[in-house]
Structure formats: C-alpha cells, structure tokens
Amino acid sequence: MFEECIPRGDSLVPPISISAVYRRTSTGLPEREYLEVKYGRENNPSVMVFEETMSCVEAAEYGLAFNSGMAAIAAIAHYARERDLRVLGSRLLYGSTRRLLERILPGEKLFFAGPPWDELLSQVERADMIVVETIGNPTLRVPPLEDLARECRARDCMLVVDNTFASPVSYRPLLHGATVVVESLTKYIGGHNDLLGGYTGTRVEEVHASLWDWRRLLGGTLQPLEAYLAYRGLRTLEIRYKRATQTALFLAERLSALLGEDNVIYPCLPSHPDYERAKKNLNGLCGGVLSLDLGSAKAAQAFLESLEIITPAPSLGSVDSLASHPYTSSHRGMPEKEKEELGITPGLVRISVGLEDPRILWRDIERAVSRARSQLK
Numbered sequence: 001m002f003e004e005c006i007p008r009g010d011s012l013v014p015p016i017s018i019s020a021v022y023r024r025t026s027t028g029l030p031e032r033e034y035l036e037v038k039y040g041r042e043n044n045p046s047v048m049v050f051e052e053t054m055s056c057v058e059a060a061e062y063g064l065a066f067n068s069g070m071a072a073i074a075a076i077a078h079y080a081r082e083r084d085l086r087v088l089g090s091r092l093l094y095g096s097t098r099r100l101l102e103r104i105l106p107g108e109k110l111f112f113a114g115p116p117w118d119e120l121l122s123q124v125e126r127a128d129m130i131v132v133e134t135i136g137n138p139t140l141r142v143p144p145l146e147d148l149a150r151e152c153r154a155r156d157c158m159l160v161v162d163n164t165f166a167s168p169v170s171y172r173p174l175l176h177g178a179t180v181v182v183e184s185l186t187k188y189i190g191g192h193n194d195l196l197g198g199y200t201g202t203r204v205e206e207v208h209a210s211l212w213d214w215r216r217l218l219g220g221t222l223q224p225l226e227a228y229l230a231y232r233g234l235r236t237l238e239i240r241y242k243r244a245t246q247t248a249l250f251l252a253e254r255l256s257a258l259l260g261e262d263n264v265i266y267p268c269l270p271s272h273p274d275y276e277r278a279k280k281n282l283n284g285l286c287g288g289v290l291s292l293d294l295g296s297a298k299a300a301q302a303f304l305e306s307l308e309i310i311t312p313a314p315s316l317g318s319v320d321s322l323a324s325h326p327y328t329s330s331h332r333g334m335p336e337k338e339k340e341e342l343g344i345t346p347g348l349v350r351i352s353v354g355l356e357d358p359r360i361l362w363r364d365i366e367r368a369v370s371r372a373r374s375q376l377k
C-alpha cells in the first residue's frame with residue numbers, strides 16, 4: 001500500500017545519525033529554516049528520513065516528528081493560542097489532549113461539543129479550529145469528518161484530525177479535507193511498545209513552519225533512534241493493522257454473543273451508533289480496539305486480574321494485546337457527569353488487540369469474563 005513511499009538508496013536500511021551538532025559555515029539566513037540541519041533540537045537527518053516517508057504515507061507535503069504524541073498536540077495548541085483562534089474540540093478527545101488544550105488556551109477561546117455529532121456540527125460556525133479524533137476513545141465514535149471538512153472549508157477554519165486509532169491504513173485525513181493530521185507514533189506506527197513519538201502532517205507551509213518553530217522552542221523533536229524505529233514500524237504497519245482489525249472483529253462478534261450487543265463496542269458491529277459511517281470512511285477497517293462493559297468497577301477489576309495472555313496496560317496499537325480501564329486511566333480527569341453522558345462507565349474495559357492467535361485471545365477473554373462473573377456471585 002505504501003511501497004512508493006520507501007526511499008530506495010544503496011543502503012536498504014537508513015543510517016541512525018546520532019550527532020547533536022552539524023557543521024555550519026554560512027553567514028546568511030536560509031529561506032526555509034525548517035530545512036536546515038545544524039542542531040539536533042531543530043532537525044536531524046534520521047528524523048528527516050522518517051518525516052519524508054511518513055508524509056508520503058499520509059499524503060502530506062510537510063511533516064514533523066515529535067518526541068511524543070502530546071508534544072505534537074502541544075505545538076498545535078501553541079499555534080492556536082498565538083493566533084488567538086477559537087478552538088472547538090470533540091468531548092471524546094483523549095483526556096490528556098483535552099487537559100493540555102485547557103491549560104494552554106484561554107477559557108473563552110475553547111469549547112467542547114459532541115457526540116452527539118449534530119451538537120458538534122452545530123458549533124462549527126463559532127470555531128477557527130476544530131480538533132477531533134478519527135475514532136474517539138473509548139466508545140470508538142466516528143465523527144462526520146467529511147461534513148466537518150466541508151463546513152470548515154466554507155468558513156476558512158482549520159480541521160485538525162488525530163488519526164492515532166485509525167492509522168493511515170484505514171484513513172488519511174489530508175485526502176478528505178483536514179488541514180493537519182496528528183498521529184501518536186507510540187501506538188500503531190511504532191507498534192512494539194518500545195518508542196514514544198508523535199507526528200504532524202499538513203499541506204500548508206505556513207502551518208508547518210510555525211509548528212516546526214514551536215517544536216524547536218519546546219525541545220520536542222523526535223530522537224534519532226526512535227525515528228529509525230518509527231520508520232521500521234511503518235514497513236509493517238499495514239499488515240499489522242489489518243491483522244489486528246480482523247482479530248478485533250472476530251472477538252467483538254463473539255463477545256456480543258456472550259455479553260449481549262449492548263455491552264460490546266466496536267465500530268464495525270451493526271449495533272454501533274456510527275456503524276454506517278465507519279464502514280464507509282474507514283474502508284471496512286475499524287481498527288484493533290474494542291470495548292466491553294462488564295457492569296461495575298469490581299467486575300472490570302476482576303476481569304483485568306484474570307487475564308493471562310492480554311496484559312493490563314494503558315496503551316494500544318502494538319503487537320501485544322493490552323487491556324485498560326478508561327474510567328480511571330485515559331478519562332480519569334473528566335467530570336463524572338460527562339463520563340456518564342458519554343457512556344464511559346466504571347465497568348468499561350478497553351482491549352487493544354495485538355498479533356496473537358485470535359483463538360488464544362478468545363480463550364483468555366472468555367475465561368476472564370467467567371472468573372469475573374463467578375467472583376461477583
């Protein structure tokens with residue numbers, strides 16, 4: 001799928017350049033400072049190889065790699081604050097993204113709406129920048145990105161799409177009208193739980209140049225070894241993502257039969273509120289994350305304690321299956337009332353499916369559900 005993006009030099013593997021400083025003799029200022037390699041906090045050759053490859057994958061003209069997904073989002077938040085933009089975010093944004101926006105932007109410039117998605121769409125006219133996730137954690141809601149892009153274009157606002165849960169395998173936001181795509185490389189792109197990283201891609205040079213400036217000022221550039229690992233992750237991204245998606249659907253269907261369809265959340269299940277949109281937008285690939293509601297915090301804890309193959313850990317998108325408790329991890333800072341409105345219940349468990357044999361994963365889940373049930377009797 002991304003074969004044309006791989007650089008074809010004499011060396012099949014790009015070198016890892018660990019020098020923090022580079023020779024510079026020029027006394028002039030370059031026209032495009034973001035291209036100059038002189039100091040590792042600004043640019044690095046290994047990071048630039050990754051950025052070029054990743055930008056081709058995302059259909060971006062300009063790309064930047066950061067030392068975490070949050071560092072990428074911080075640069076965007078500073079960009080918005082500096083320009084006095086009014087920012088509209090989905091209520092389902094990753095908890096730390098939401099908290100970061102709240103810390104950086106003045107209260108009167110930041111508001112949240114939706115799901116329901118009509119609520120989000122009805123607020124677009126008040127915004128200069130909209131921030132959404134392709135698949136919103138942990139209820140895996142899929143916003144009407146095409147409608148948002150259309151409305152945004154008509155009003156000259158920026159659409160920022162955090163594509164971490166979908167990955168470029170199922171969706172490439174810049175091809176559908178987004179201004180900026182964000183990825184946490186820590187998840188599907190790295191894919192092996194051994195790197196932290198973030199990425200922004202855009203087709204607008206002014207946005208790129210400003211994000212680059214924020215990146216160097218905040219000291220947020222990706223490190224060279226991580227850049228190499230992220231590059232290597234890209235080489236297997238498609239095959240890993242498709243396999244995780246297939247397994248997630250297999251598990252979601254079985255769990256639906258075991259727990260009832262109201263207690264299982266997966267966008268490619270007909271019971272999901274965004275099923276039709278997910279099938280259309282995500283190319284039939286709904287990703288490797290699913291959620292299940294076990295009814296209470298006690299049952300969720302018993303389930304997590306009973307897992308033997310799946311590791312309870314707060315991340316996603318890797319070769320290993322992981323399970324987490326959004327109520328007390330990713331969304332712990334959200335007010336109780338809002339958690340209730342958004343369906344983030346104390347009994348909710350999120351599973352990120354890895355590359356293990358689907359039947360072994362199913363056995364692990366079935367056993368943990370039955371132990372959780374028997375402990376509660």
Ligand SMILES: Cc1ncc(COP(=O)(O)O)c(C=O)c1O
Nearest residue numbers: 068069070094162164184186197
């Ligand atoms: C959707 C989403 N965006 C951004 C981030 C932040 O990425 P990182 O942990 O690499 O800083 C996360 C982390 O879980 C996430 O789930």
